Amino acid sequence: MGRRFRWFWAAYAVSAFGTWLAFDAFALIAILALDAGPTEVSVLAAAGLAVGAVVAVPLGPWVEFRRKRPVMIAMDLIRFAALMSVPAAYVLGWLSFAQLLVVAVVVGAADIAFTAASGACLKALVRSEDLLVANGRFEATTWTATALGPPLGTAAIGLVGPVASVAANAVSFLLSAAGVRAIGGREPRPARTATPPRPGAGDLLEGWRYILASPALRPLFFNTVLVSGLIMAASPLLAVLMLGDLGFAPWQYGLAFGLPCIGGLIGSRLARPLLARFGQHKVMLTAGTLRACWSLGLAFIGPGPAGLFLVIAIELGLITCMGVFNPVFATYRLERLPSDRVVRALSAWSITSKATVAAMTGVWGLLAGLTSVRTAIAIAGLLLLATSLLLPPTRPHVPTQERRPGITGKATTRMSTAPALDPAHTALLVMDYQPAILALLPESDSEALLGRMEKVIAAVRARGGTVAYVRVGFTEADWAAIPPTNRSFAPIAQHRLMHHADLDTAIHGRLAPQDGDIIVRKIRYGGLSTTDLDRRLREHGITTLIIAGISTSGVVLSTVLDAADRDYRLYVLADGVADPDREAHDVLLRQVFPSRAHVLETAELHTLLRAD
Structure with a gap:
């Protein structure tokens, strides 16, 4: 999985060992150094979790649209500073039960923010098919730390004093921050295509809302x-x-x-x-x-x-x-x-x-x-x-058709009787392959998509087919024309997002158009509804469309439904479309698209292209 994952894994391992080394350390310090009774110890254990959880509630929306690695480093440094205050106060004779309680709350909230950011970081860092291996390594690391940490921490307390394991835990977070920093590489800023810059009350609950609405x-x-x-x-x-x-x-x-x-x-x-x-x-x-x-x-x-x-x-x-x-x-x-x-x-x-x-x-x-x-x-x-x-x-129900791996690492469906393509009457639609949209996907998936699409575009051009590009971008007049009733696009207009002249809304440089290609700009989901693409395709004699785009549940779904109603013959590239919502992606490819289009892999496209 590469050097970058190994640094991420090392950062996780060192902080996990530090955490388990200091397992129950606050309770032991409260008992041994502060003469705390069972009630105080119970309050310390429960309050650190409960109050830390409440403090962490607004952190989720705040972290969501920021680069994850800087957030992880910040949370590591906060935990380092908070925990190091305990041995410092102990040495100076200033340690109190109130300080332990505050530190427990701060560390608890930072733990939650770090864990959430690290999950998003892992998803972006590791290919979909490697997620299980990565999570297996983290699980093995956790249990190794669980087995070795507590006895070593207890021994350290007996030899050095009650705050020794806390100091070691603090240092582990400092080393974790260094490990995250060493991952290197460019981390794109998450796109905010439909989210206001300041989280409101609805954003605070969005995590629970999404989980509870998902049957999976x-x-x-x-x-x-x-x-x-x-x-x-x-x-x-x-x-x-x-x-x-x-x-x-x-x-x-x-x-x-x-x-x-x-x-x-x-x-x-x-x-x-x-x-x-x-x-x-x-x-x-x-x-x-x-x-x-x-x-x-x-x-x-x-x-x-x-x-x-x-x-x-x-x-x-x-x-x-x-x-x-x-x-x-x-x-x-x-x-x-x-x-x-x-x-x-x-x-x-x-x-x-x-x-x-x-x-x-x-x-x-x-x-x-x-x-x-x-x-x-x-x-x-x-x-x-x-x-x-x-x-x-x-x-979940899966239609009884041929199943094969697609971009999500899940099974996708294709029709096994797809007819050959006539390049002279075929157009490849490359839709929403823009930096702002690609940023919604894990970085590894974006790179894989771009690599596949480079080959597909070259193959269609080589066989004499038409390549048409669809991108989303807005002018001031477009924003002004979006009514507040439009749930998807009203926030874009309100916050002036996706301006048509922004570099992030241009077609990705690796898929740059050439002379003779069709290029249209849209202001809604579908590639046909707010453009003159249909007219231009008809002028070229196009009757068949090969569809690729991001996202599967957005531009691809809208275009497939619209193009099917306009009587085009459709082919959907299962590994040329993608969606941040993997469940929606999978359902559409398995259960929705096959009734309107032939669903196939990019590798199969070459065998279906034929000359006149």
Whole structure:
């Protein structure tokens, strides 16, 4: 996946190890240095998550339309400064519980912003087909850090003092910032084709709105949030049960949760071959169901070696299933998030998860006090079994036609009986291949698209076909003519976006037109509706259109529907169209376009072109 991904992975690894090295460090500092009681420690743990999540709410819209790597570096530096204030105050004798609370909130909010920005960065940095491998490596890194960090952090506290692991964690964020900076390369500024420069109340909720409106993401959202909340809610109760009632030594408790982390490494390595053999949906459904089946057993552990072995076995099974599920789920989620909503959706997901963990931890503490520790753990285990009902039970409907890989890495559909093309009566429509539009896609996908289209344009020209370019751009008069009732284009007019003379609205230089090509400028989605393209095509004797463009759900959809009504014979290049919304792209290619057009790959185009 290249040098740039390796730097990204290194940055993630060093910060992950630093975070787990300082696992529970604030609680230990509060107890050992500030003589805090159980109530204060609980408040510190819950408030850091809950208040940090609330503070992070406006960060999603703010981050969405900014370059992600500078945001990640800024969040790393904020976490470094906040965490380093703790050992500095400790050495000077100024450390207080209030400071720990403020630092926990700041770090919690920065964590959410960094995680959301890094998800968008990963999607832009890695090719679609490599996302699962990348997420698998991150998952393996997480479990390695989880296994090694806490015991090393505890040892450092014993040898150096209570703030040693916090200082190490702070330095890890500084190294992470350096790693992100070393990624290098040009990161384009995200285009704001329909979004106001200042986020309003609607933008703050856009992440939740998109998730809850998506039939693919909505059940997984509720499933993953509840699973993490229930597991984390039972975690402190299990510590009370093992270290208190059952009399296990601290090293045995550490062993019970450190050793099973090897399951995360095993699971992350199994994810890819399982996916290749059984498919994404079946692996996610099976692993997601199995990961909910283990925790109930923790209510029945007893003292001695047998009890310790049972805890290790249960945690090993749980973590192995999570090691398989997590990278597959993370890839599935990124594939279905449009590039202009990744940060807001991931922020909403993370905020909800952290807030749920904080709320459930408090509720389960009260539940244990009203009943018993074992009863509360058992209730969490029973509810976890029910979460499997929230997993998507069926695969989305796919027509029974030939399936083959397309640009999204998903299966696309093509008609196997596409007739040969007569270049003299055929035009290739290259639509919205403009820098401002290409910026909505991951950088790796944009480069691949441009490379394919260069070859397609050259092939059509070589065989005597017509090449027609469609681009979107607005004059002052065009903006003034857009009514406020137009939901898609009114924001463009309001904020004077996509001016026709801007360099970002020109046809991309790699696909530059030549003398004799048709060039039109449009002011709505379709390539035909607001241009004279239809007249000019008819003048050239064109009866067949080869369609390529961005986005699939915008210019391509509108043009296909309009051109079909005008009785053109249509061919849609499955790997010459793309969309920030991968789910919409996939549905259109599989279920909508085949009834109006022949859907084929660019590689097949050469065999269909024939001379008169």
